Amino acid sequence: METQVQERTTVERQMFTARLSRSVLLSPQTKHLEFTVEGLEEFYFVPGQFVSIKQPRPDGKTHTRAYSIASPPRLNASFDLCLNRVEEGFLSNWLCDLPEGATVQFHGPHGLFTLREPRKDAIFIATGTGIAPIRGMVHWLFEKPERNRGHEYWLVFGTRYEHSLYYRDEFERIARDNPNFHYVPTLSRCGELWTGCRGYVQDHVREIVAGRSDMQAYICGLHQMVDANRKLLKEELGWDRKQIVFERYD
Numbered sequence: 424m425e426t427q428v429q430e431r432t433t434v435e436r437q438m439f440t441a442r443l444s445r446s447v448l449l450s451p452q453t454k455h456l457e458f459t460v461e462g463l464e465e466f467y468f469v470p471g472q473f474v475s476i477k478q479p480r481p482d483g484k485t486h487t488r489a490y491s492i493a494s495p496p497r498l499n500a501s502f503d504l505c506l507n508r509v510e511e512g513f514l515s516n517w518l519c520d521l522p523e524g525a526t527v528q529f530h531g532p533h534g535l536f537t538l539r540e541p542r543k544d545a546i547f548i549a550t551g552t553g554i555a556p557i558r559g560m561v562h563w564l565f566e567k568p569e570r571n572r573g574h575e576y577w578l579v580f581g582t583r584y585e586h587s588l589y590y591r592d593e594f595e596r597i598a599r600d601n602p603n604f605h606y607v608p609t610l611s612r613c614g615e616l617w618t619g620c621r622g623y624v625q626d627h628v629r630e631i632v633a634g635r636s637d638m639q640a641y642i643c644g645l646h647q648m649v650d651a652n653r654k655l656l657k658e659e660l661g662w663d664r665k666q667i668v669f670e671r672y673d
Contacts (some may be wrong), residue, residue, distance in 0.1 A: 424491040424505055424540060424552035424643070424672050436530035438477070439463070441502070443525050444577045449505070449589050453552065454519045455493070456504045458527070468492060468532035470559035471670075472643075474502065476529045478514055488514045491643070491670070492532065493555035495563035505555040534642065536670040538564075545639040546631060548624055550653050553644030553672060554580055554589050560641065565597050565604060577605045577631050581648070583612040606621035607631070620641040625651050629659075636661060638665040 431466045441458035449455050456600040460466040468474075473491045480486050494503035509515045521527070536556055547557045561578060582588060588608050605627055609620035620627050625648075632638060639658055642649050649669050656662040 424493070424555035427638070435473060436475075438528050438530050439466075440526050441529060443521050443523050443527070444501070446505070446521065446523055450587050452508045453589065454504075454506060454508075455589075456506070456518065456521070457494075458502055458504070460500040460502070461526070463500040465496075466502060467496055468502070469537045469618060470495050470563040471537040471556040472532040472534040473536075473556070474504075474529045474531035475533065476514065476518070476527050478517060478527070480513060489533070490518075491534075491536075491556040491559075491672075493508070493558050495559050495566065503558075505552050505558070507552055511562060534670075536641070536668060538641075539639060542570075542574060542662045543637060543639050544575045544635070545641060546579065548579050548628055548640060548642040548644075548648075550624060550644035550648050551587070552589070553648075553670075556643055556670065557641060558567045558590055558593070561597065561604070565601055566656050571601065571603060575603050577607060579607045579609065579627050579631070581611065581644075583610065584614065585610060586614060586642045600670060605631075623651075624648065625655050628652055632656070632660060638662075638666065640667045640669075642667065642671070645673050646671045 431642045440461045444459050445457040447455040473489045475487050475489045477485055477487045490504045493505040506515050506518055508519050518673055549557050594606040598604050607627055642652050649671050652669055655669055
């Protein structure tokens with residue numbers, strides 16, 4: 424997922440090199456990329472953070488874009504990305520075409536879209552490649568029982584078509600193995616054979632959190648979806664803004 428982040432400082436950032444170890448097509452326009460950071464035994468980040476990738480353009484300028492990390496921290500200095508091809512998008516399309524074994528230059532990690540402490544029951548709300556940072560959060564939470572024990576977690580993931588339910592098998596497996604994780608995929612343009620939720624994510628968020636004011640919400644996606652869910656939680660359901668953590672990527 425690409426996020427719009429403006430550099431606010433001229434301080435030189437430490438640059439790292441990452442090698443693409445695996446590239447997987449998730450849908451006709453979406454790639455899952457796995458990178459290994461060279462020269463490091465461990466690349467530490469907090470689930471939900473992003474890296475900024477830099478690449479020279481043909482016109483001699485340097486292009487930089489921020490991409491949410493789509494994985495939890497690992498012991499082998501690696502991270503995943505999930506991104507779409509973008510019409511006339513230089514860096515995203517370059518990354519989607521990157522062959523395995525190629526390298527990229529990046530700095531990071533950065534960002535504050537992370538799990539808040541103390542942890543409470545929470546609802547994760549995502550559309551499209553907004554699932555990227557939330558995938559990292561969910562995997563981290565359910566890697567160890569003590570991280571999720573005593574809490575209920577919901578993931579409401581919305582997209583238009585069934586083939587765009589990225590990481591569906593992973594989330595279904597986590598839900599099977601953990602009764603306190605509830606995976607709620609919803610399609611806005613589904614076929615007759617689809618038996619799951621239909622419509623927009625906020626319709627199902629309302630049902631899940633009705634009567635609850637003691638939860639946290641983590642929202643990631645296009646601004647229209649993010650704003651609709653923030654408005655629902657704050658204005659209709661009376662949540663405090665500190666209970667809602669969000670990131671837009673347009």
